[in-house]
Amino acid sequence: MTALLSMEGITGGYGDADILQDVTLSVEKDEIVVIVGPNGAGKSTAMKSVFGLLTIRGGKLLFDGDDITGWAPNRIVQRGICYVPQVDNIFREMSIHENLEMGGFLKKGDLSAAYDRVYTLFPDLKERRKTLAGSLSGGQRQMVAMGRALMLDPKLLLLDEPTAGLSPKYMEQIFQICRDVRDTGVAILLVEQHAKQALAFADRGYVLAAGRNRHEGTGADLLADREVAEMFLGG
């Protein structure tokens, strides 16, 4: 079985500097994959490379049977990958409902099925659909951001540090939502700062360091690995 997404030996970065060196990773259908690693390891950069946000100088990106290397973000969105940035990931001056509507901007025809799906995943949002997104708490904003990205029915969702700055309670809630999203048939690739918790909940993980692959395996295997524990998880 071929993977939904495979990054094969990606080298690239912003401008002239190569931040990623020969990075390889894959995401299967119905799988949550997490990228962890120390600060400056190129975790977010690796994710952004999938979304066409940096210059790729080597390697290939394959998604669902297509070579998407070098595609522009708007084409990638239409192909079925949606991306939630770490910061500034909502329209503050617009209501929750309008945020979702903008998420579904490219969809032709009726959006009601997409609204239903998102509101079923996030019942809290449905109650407050008229509220301005900028007035919500951090955890609720993250839900709006994810909801916006899910409006186009993506096959793969990219989340850049979805739990950054959230309380443990909200972190657990976001992880639970990720599982629910996966169970609706959407694969998830996420970058996490909270490595321990993330590896415990993800199906598989990759450890990056200095822009290169270091370790990979199931979350449990990585957590059990002495070297990984010492290097990145604070023992």
Added chain:
Amino acid sequence: MDLLELINFYVIPGIVLGSIYALGAVGITLIFAILRYAHLAHGDLATLGAFIALASVTALGVSPYIALPIAVIATACVAVGIDKVFYEHLRERPKIVTVMASLGIALMIRAVVQVVWGVDTETYSRGIVRPENYFGLRIRDREVYTVLAMILLVGGLQLFLTRSKWGKAMRAMSDNPNLALLSGIDNKKVVMLTWVIAGGLCAASGFFLGLNTELKALMGWQMLLPMFAAAILGGVGRVEGAVLGGLVVGIAEELSVLVIPSEYKAAMAFAILLFMLLVRPTGLLKGKVL
């Protein structure tokens, strides 16, 4: 001086002038919200709109009110054209480059108006219009139409921005341009739409200034400062703020004649602008950008 006199000679003309400023200020605020620069050619674009309406009146022999939509459409096209030919190439450069370019565009438009229509003052229709008397309030028909047109145009714009898909896309682009692009919103179409709306409103502003006073090549340029004062007063990026700001500046200018010589009327806008920037730079209704 009694109250009626104050209303007839200062407040009513102030509201009319304020409505004219509001039409321009809304465009300035939209351009700032979406493209993030101050558009200094806005006044001269209004002049062009006013003269296009004049050309339609003289060439087709129609009433000025029929010439208005023609001027609105033509000016909207000119605005889109100016953006495509000039501003679009400067998009990636620092914004100050575009601001300076728009000053150049302002001079170019004014030169075109002077070459085509000359430097004399013109009017849409000759003769003096006597105001109607409504319970002591002296109001001319054209003044009613000016205020009504402003309310209809801005109300329509507000509906468009809050109800339609592309109107919401404009707000999204103003709110968070990166996320709008990630959502697949077409930046180029939003920019074009912004120019269509700003250009059209600009023409309406120039037209109503010409209708209530007279047309001359410098009419729009002289409106630029009050229009910017109105946009900043109301809070940049806020359509309803631009209307409020326009009315305040217009009424303040007319009332200022009571205390300062009328030649200094135009300084009122400048004083308001300075005061706002010192005291509350985000505007009366808190601006979204800046």
